Structures are given as structure tokens and as C-alpha cells.
Amino acid sequence: MLNTDSNSKNINVFMYKFWSDFSESKVAVISLLILIAIVLIAIFAPLISPSDPYDLSKVSIMDSRLPPMAKNFAGDIFILGTDGAGRDMLSAIFYGLRVSLGVGVMSAIFALIIGTIFGISAAFFGGKYETFIMRIVDIQLSFPSILMALIILAAFGKGIEKTIIALVLVQWAYYARTARAAALVERSKEYVEAAQCLALGNKKIMFNHILPNCMPSLIVVGTLQTAHAISLEATLSFLGLGLPITEPSLGLLIGNGFQYMHTGDFWISIFPGVALLITIVSINLVGDQLRDMYNPRLKK
Amino acid sequence: METILEIKNLKTHFFTKAGLIKAVDDISFKIKKGEIVGLVGESGSGKSITGFSIIGLIDAPGRIVSGSINFKNEPLLNASSNRMQSLRGNRLAMIFQDPMMTLNPVLRIDTQMIETIKAHDKNISNQEAFRRCRDTLGLVGISSPEERMKAYPHQFSGGMRQRVCIAIAMLNKPDLIIADEPTTALDVTIQGQVIYEMQELCKKTGTALLWITHDLAVVAGIASKICVMYAGRIVEQGSVDDIINKPMHPYTIGLIKSVPSQNKRGEPLHQIEGMVPSMLELPIGCAFHDRCTETIEKCKIEKPIETNQSDSRVIRCFNFKDIRK
């Protein structure tokens, strides 16, 4: 079937096809829009927050624990209320989104890189090397991820870098397994044999030929794992491990606000929780649609 | 002789996101009792869709748009799904290219065969059903059928599996079997066996056979009539002797001439120029005109209609050479 598209239209053809498949699910489209909004909020948090909740000069204990839509003496309105120290909840949530998303995405990207390298090389070289890597992957995947993260953080202490490292160590195995499965499928295809016949060298074959064709599965796993990473980090922060108080993520906000639940100041804990929920659910819904799109058996 | 199947002006179209695909576009042919008819065409010609249309396996986004399919004078198109279910596997059976489309990998062969019998005859006893299965397996050339029946599909080789599928198709002594590329995936020597067995079976039981294939040579030996399809239409049909030895449609002529055995060894083969058009972008006029050596102006604007040359010979072309003159 000869298409009459020219070079510049090729990209458009791919994008058009991607969008027409993706938009078959209205739920996924709405989730994607929400997700885009969340990402924009996270990026532009300093610009769009009503106030900077971590500027100690602006925060006053006099404003603490005001309910949603309350005004303080100066007439500033706090749409989602304030927390125990007087910080505006809405701004805290915006900044918190930044941290949560940032940590989640960064750890996912590093885990993706490490996991993909091991997974693809395991599939390509096979033999004892593959067995060795995959046994480590299996052992790691049989541990509950929270337990593993807790142990690592308990050993190394708090901090944003240490949290990211812990999340990467917990997650790389998922990527390795997915990458290996996808690479095994590609490895048996004849274009890989052709590349070997042309003596292109192992590195080139793995990364220029096999890897690009594994991207669809990796993107799906990456999306869903990012949601998992965000929720993992939130759990760790809620428990008091993970991120320090100077860089509060949504988890930390929920954790800090928990003590106020008994006195009825629910908004300090619940609103960050809702924000976290919306983030994770929308990422998962987008990831689900991506997975259905790339599942060949569902195609008619 | 009694007509088992009569198809008139059948159109099966697929309404896809990418566009309308006229997979089968106005075909007509007949099959008589005990006759073996070959339906020959390349990929995209619509031959498999024809088979699925007859047996009623066309799913969305496809639909039979118009025409009629009469099975022993009973119209099938508007038959209720219950009626179709009682016909399928019973009076009308199908064999697919891949035996694993028929066989369930987790069930034993005897379970699957007895199930087929009992679905259409609830009163039959288990022993009687078992006996019939065993006899049919023997009929298709499987030795020691009683033991082999207890096996699972994966314990058979490809050729054996296909024989089991043929046996399942024959269990209820159908009037018509539709075979969609049944030997394409088999080795040459096994293919020979299966062709031979099907030929014998049809002779013995009087079952009619519609053999769908891309390989003219396979049906040349056993069919009595051949229909050649291109881009959803039958371009030529007639007795096997007429089609193979005296073809008149340029496509049929091209197909036969390009077979290596028809060419001098080592010389370039006669080839049909160009490619099969995409079903989404069929040319105006005759679908074959841009590859045809006999094109005239009319071919580029109008679609040819079928013309009857004699009782069984039909040809769809504006400019064929009538070689009988």
C-alpha cells in the first residue's frame, strides 16, 4: 500500500494515528487534560500560588488553622484554608505537587534507564548473564516495595537524593523485566538477524534497533510506574521518612496534617490527599489507555 | 444434479475507520452436490471473506450488504442465529488454514469431537458418538485412532492436526465443506496426502467442497470448477479444463503464465506488472486495468460486468480474447 505522504507528513501521520487511537477513550482524554493541568501547576507553582508558603517572613502563626474560604485580619482569603503554621493550603499543595511529581518522575526516569540497560542486555546476550540478572530481578520483585524502601531509607537516612535513590532501587526491576520481555520478542525478529548479518556490532543492534521497538511497552510501564513511585514516596513521607520538611511533598503534608484530624481541622490533611489521589488516578488512567492501545490482541 | 449452494450478487463490505473496504463486491457462483469448486485469488482478493460470509462469521465492522446465499434452497442471509448454529458443524462445515483455530489446546481430541456430535444430536449415546469419531479419524488416515483420540492437539504434528480438523468437519456428514487454505501451511509431502484424502472423502461421502486457495496448482488436480477472484470480484469462472488450459481473462492468463513450470528454465518469468491495489484505493473502472496488457479506454472508466459465455463459463472483462474463435 503506497502512501503518497512526503517526508514532512510522516511525523504528522504518526501523531494523527496516536491521537485517534488515544481519543477513543473519553476517560483517558479527560485524564490527560487533568494531568497536563497538574504538570503545568507544578512547573509554574511559584507564579500561580497565592503566596509562598515557605517564605517565613510572610507566614504568620496568627493565620493558623483557618478553615477553607476563611479570611484573615489583613483580608487575604485562603481558598483551602491554612495549616498549623499558618501556611496557605492551596499554595502548599501547589508546591507539594512540584516535589511529588519531581521526585516521582526523576526516580522513574533513572529506574527506566538502569532497568532498560539490564533488561535489553539480558535478552540479547542470554546464557548465564541473563539468568543472573533475572534472578536478582525476581528476588527484588518478591519484596514488597514499601518494605524495601523503608529498609533502604532507615539505613541511609532522610533526604531528597536518598529518597530518589531508594525509589530507583525499588523500581528498576519492573523496567528490567518489561524491557527483557519486549527485547526477547524483538530479538527473534528477522531485522535483528539482518543487522547481525551486516555486522553492525552488538551495541548498535541493542540500542539502535531493539530498544526503539521496545519503547511502546516501556512507555506504558513508565507511566504506570511513575504513579506507583509518587504513591510510594507519599507513603514514605507520611511515615516521616523520605523527604525533609524543607521540601514537603504531598505525602508529607498529609502526614503533618494528620494530627489535626481529631480536632476537626480536616482540610489540612484531606486536601493534599485529594490532590495526590487525582494525580495518581489520572496518571493511571492515561497509562491504561496507552497499554490498551499498544496491546496487539485488542486490535481488530 | 442438485445445487447445494447458490450465491447471487453477494456483497460484503467493511466499514472501517480508514474507509470503506468492499472486500466482496458482487460475486455469484453455484456448487452442485458432491462437486469440488476451487476459489482462487491472491491476498486481498476477498476469497476468505467469501467463505466467512457463507458460514456467517462476518463481524463488525464488516457486514453482508446485499445479495443472496442459498443453501439447499434455504436463504442463509436472514436466517436466525439459532438456525445458523444448527447448520454449522452439521450440514455446513469449515476448515481453516491454521488447525489451532479449530482445536482447543486444553481439551483432548475425543472431547472436542464428541462435543461436535452431541451439539447436533442430543440423543446419541456416548459409545455411539465415540464409535463415529473413531471411524471418521480412520477415514482421514490416522492410524490407531482409538489411542490417538485420547491425545491433546499439541501432541500431534501439523499435518495430523489438520487431518483432525477435517475429521471434525466430516463428523456429521455435511453437505458442504468450506476449506480455507487447508494445506498452505503444510509440507509438500503432507499436502499431497491431505489433498488425496480430501479427494477420496468427497467421492465416498458425496460432500461438496469449496476449496479456497491462492495456489492454482493445488485445485487443478481435484476441482471440477474454478472461480478466479481479484479485488473482491470473480473475474473468470469455468470448468477446470477451461480455466487452466484455455484462460481468457488477462489476469488468469497472467497468473498461469507466471508459474515457473510454464516458462523456459533460466529465462525471466512472465510477470504481471504492478501490484495488487489497496482495497481502500481501488482504481476507477476495472480494478485490474493498470496492470493489464489488454486495457482499452472503456476499462478505465467503467467496471466490467459478467458475461456468460456458455453454461458454466463466466467472464468479467471488456476486452478479452475469445480464443475459441
Place this chain on the structure above:
Amino acid sequence: MTDILKVLQVSKNFVKPIDIASKVVNMFGNFYNQEVVHAVDNVSFNVTSGEVVGVVGESGCGKSTLGRMIAGILPLTSGKLDFHDQHYSGFDEGNYKHNSHIDLKIQMIFQDPFSSLNPRQKIIDIISEAPIHHKLISKKDKKYFVKDILNKVGLGTDAMDRFPHQFSGGQRQRIGIARALAVSPEFIVCDESIAALDVSIQAQVINLFLKLRQDLNLTYLFISHDIGVIQHIADRVVVMYLGQIVETASSDEIFSHPNHPYTKALLQGVPTLDTKKKIYTPIKGEIPSPINPPSGCYFHPRCKFSTNKCITDKPSYKEVSPNHFSACHLNS
């Protein structure tokens, strides 16, 4: 005429490793044998420069495995391969084609037009990647080079910036041929290269093969199960059964005077355009499993002429007439 390729007693075994449970049981005296598949068993033949050698056989005969060993993408278990009298076999697992002299001289064209091209590469990159990698051409000559090659295989230059899924099966095979030609090979292994194509396209691709052979002085090893095509295109024919060569002869000779019973059965069983109602006398039995081949002559369970000797002794591969070899006890 020189021999461009010498295949000397080449064998390939695939071994299914014993798992841990069976290893443990073995230690207690029980004996689980390793399952060994003799995919290719002691195969020897020569190919003359400019020749087309057709390898024909059914599933399990090992022709694809043999083709891949010759193309250098599968290591041998034993035996030798010589190209222009230079030894080039003995690759390590995972380190194929390290002998740079013949790296690119032997190329392969694959069976499946849909999986033999990287779906994410543009045609121009598919074809030019290897020559650029091996410094045969410079990056700036890419376009002219690819244009020239596409021309040779009958494709237009507008194909360059497209992706494989935009082409039909026949066109993709041409792209695969172009990719192989881009490194100026002398010897091409065609592994069922036309099996997946429509009949009317097969003729086009076969003609392309013949033309390229003439224009570029190529030598082919043409692997196919389609005897009609082999008869048309091959100068010599090698018939394989269950990993062994059963007969070799020139094309004319083997089709007019087949010697081995398997060859005879194979030729007889091929459907032809002969409309006289053929009574098929098919060969009985199934192709045996390569894990458990029959004793003596592998073909004896299905052979009309088998004798007691065939059950016990392996037939020797002998010359039965000039340049016509066959492995059958009936010849002694």
C-alpha cells in the same frame, strides 16, 4: 570455475539443557538424557562462483539452519566453512562475524517481509546504515548511494523517506534485497525469500534475482520448499531430509533422473497445473521428529523400497553418475 564456498562436514546441534530437577535425579542414578536436536548433520557441498544452488526440503530438514550458518549468524557445532579458500567458521556465541575479511561478502535475504525490516527506520537508513558503519560510503553520499541501489531493485527514490509499513510485501522484499546489496556482497543466501509473497509478485522478485545475478555477478544459495521455483532458477540442487543431504545433482539431472526415493516422492507429490484428474499416490507417514530420528537411513519408515539393511545401516553418500551424488542403499 572456482569454488567460492566450501561447506565441509558442517553440523549444528541444538541442546536442551537439563534443568536442575533432572540434574538432581541424575545424581541418584536415574538417567535423564539431554535432548539433542541434530538440526544439520554432517553436510558437505561446494558452490561454484556465479552458480545458483537450490536447497530444497521440508520442515525439520535443516535448510534454514544451514543457511544461517553459511551467512555467519549462527555458530557451527562442528565442521568448517571456507569462503574463497579462507576458513571463516568457528564463531563464538554472541560474537558473530568477527572475521572482517568476509564479514560483508556473504549476505542474507529473509523470509518474512514484515519482520525483516526495522519498523522504526526510514528506508534510507535501513539501506545506508551498514555501508556508513563500515565506512564504505560517507554520510554525505548517503542520498545518491541509496538512490542508485533503489533503482537497481526497481523502486523509486520517493521510497527513501518512508517507513516499512507503507509498503507492500513485494516492495519490502526489494528493500531487503537493496539492504543486502548496499554492502557489495558476492554471495547471497535467500532463505525462503519469496514464500510469503503473492504468486504474481513472486515472479517479479524471481526475475529481479536473475537480473541481479547477471548484472552484479552474484552467487546464490536459494533455500526453498517450492520445487517449481527451484527447478526454474537453480543450476544445482541439494535435497535435504532431517538434517542430512540425501541427493545432489545439477538441476536438469535431478528433475529428469532423480535417484533417491525421497527426491522421487517429493517431485511426484508437487501439485502441477495438470488438469487430468491426478490420482495422488502420496508418500506415507509423517516427517519424524529430529530429536528421535529413525535408525539407519532416516527415510526408511516412509520408503517404498526399504530393505533390512536400510533399517540398520546408514547409507553412504556416493557418486551415482558424473556430479550426481545420492545417499541410498539401492545404489550399492
